[in-house]
Amino acid sequence: MTAITLTAGAPGAQILGFGSYRPRRRVTNDELAQTMDTNDEWIQARVGIAERRWAEPDETLLEMSVAAGGKALAASGLDAAELDLVLLASASLPRPIPGLAPEVAHRLGAKRPGAFDVNAGCAGWCYALGSAADSIRSGSARNVLVIGGERLTDYTDLTDRSTAVIFADGAGAAVLGRSQTPGVGPVVWGSDGDQSEAIAIPEGEKAMSMAGQAVYRWATTRLTDTLGEAMRRAGVGPDDIDVFAPHQANLRIIELMARRLGLPERTVIARDIVRSGNTSSASVPLALSALLESGEAKSGDVALLLGYGAGLTFAGQVVVLP
Numbered sequence: 001m002t003a004i005t006l007t008a009g010a011p012g013a014q015i016l017g018f019g020s021y022r023p024r025r026r027v028t029n030d031e032l033a034q035t036m037d038t039n040d041e042w043i044q045a046r047v048g049i050a051e052r053r054w055a056e057p058d059e060t061l062l063e064m065s066v067a068a069g070g071k072a073l074a075a076s077g078l079d080a081a082e083l084d085l086v087l088l089a090s091a092s093l094p095r096p097i098p099g100l101a102p103e104v105a106h107r108l109g110a111k112r113p114g115a116f117d118v119n120a121g122c123a124g125w126c127y128a129l130g131s132a133a134d135s136i137r138s139g140s141a142r143n144v145l146v147i148g149g150e151r152l153t154d155y156t157d158l159t160d161r162s163t164a165v166i167f168a169d170g171a172g173a174a175v176l177g178r179s180q181t182p183g184v185g186p187v188v189w190g191s192d193g194d195q196s197e198a199i200a201i202p203e204g205e206k207a208m209s210m211a212g213q214a215v216y217r218w219a220t221t222r223l224t225d226t227l228g229e230a231m232r233r234a235g236v237g238p239d240d241i242d243v244f245a246p247h248q249a250n251l252r253i254i255e256l257m258a259r260r261l262g263l264p265e266r267t268v269i270a271r272d273i274v275r276s277g278n279t280s281s282a283s284v285p286l287a288l289s290a291l292l293e294s295g296e297a298k299s300g301d302v303a304l305l306l307g308y309g310a311g312l313t314f315a316g317q318v319v320v321l322p
């Protein structure tokens with residue numbers, strides 16, 4: 001039998017740089033209260049959002065993804081021609097066919113890279129990050145661009161207070177390359193497809209609906225183990241975590257998870273939801289970009305990540321920040 005030859009991989013993958021794009025338009029809670037029966041106090045107390053960004057017509061998913069991807073490339077020091085894989089995580093693609101990742105890659109000037117979209121709900125970017133790191137380790141790719149981009153307002157009823165106050169738009173990205181010392185730990189991913197109705201666009205409808213309380217219960221009871229497993233597989237413990245950046249769905253969930261994990265006082269907790277709302281696949285790279293830009297997180301920090309959402313899906317890993 002003919003033996004198949006495998007490509008030589010790298011000892012590890014590392015994140016080389018982050019980039020982000022936040023839509024221009026800020027929407028405050030008070031602005032929303034003018035058009036629907038809600039108020040700043042309820043939103044801040046229950047979800048933790050003070051304001052969010054909503055994309056304007058020219059801020060398409062393509063444009064936001066290209067902008068975030070371009071900044072991540074610049075931060076990485078690589079040229080677009082050096083990318084051999086581009087992944088776009090999104091749950092709000094403007095069309096089913098064709099996928100958007102090839103066009104994003106082309107706009108960035110990449111030379112015929114592998115390119116595909118990843119739809120794993122709000123866990124999409126962490127799924128894509130795990131796939132990117134594994135591709136580098138196996139030798140399928142050397143340098144990978146991983147974008148999380150969303151225009152959730154296209155799929156939200158902006159008059160429905162149960163979702164309109166929560167979902168928002170934006171894009172975040174990271175470039176990964178080969179490394180001698182692993183900078184991305186093993187991904188712990190999974191799904192609970194029996195709850196696929198919990199966050200969905202019901203058949204025949206145009207806007208998303210969410211069984212908020214059921215998802216809250218699931219996130220706060222089922223996902224602490226995932227975070228523990230991500231640390232265990234990466235060989236680190238709570239005391240090693242410099243930055244905790246879970247999906248930005250609800251500030252109460254973020255703080256509850258941080259308490260349950262027993263993270264030390266010094267750990268920086270991503271609270272980007274306060275000014276960005278819930279941006280699904282974009283939320284983790286947006287939060288990490290903001291922490292690096294503000295100096296709250298620094299190069300070499302060990303970060304614990306977790307994405308979770310529609311599917312229901314979840315994915316977590318430990319990474320070293322660039």
Ligand SMILES: CC(C)(COP(=O)(O)OP(=O)(O)OC[C@H]1O[C@@H](n2cnc3c(N)ncnc32)[C@H](O)[C@@H]1OP(=O)(O)O)[C@@H](O)C(=O)NCCC(=O)NCCS
Nearest residue numbers: 038039042046047122161162165212213215216249250309
């Ligand atoms: C969505 C979420 C913020 C809602 O918060 P909650 O505390 O569960 O609120 P409930 O849905 O129980 O609603 C409580 C009350 O507030 C009301 N309410 C709902 N939205 C409101 C709003 N925007 N403003 C004011 N009141 C509101 C409800 O009608 C309800 O009123 P009632 O008690 O008179 O029936 C919360 O459930 C959540 O964050 N869930 C998890 C979301 C998540 O993690 N998603 C995963 C990835 S996308």
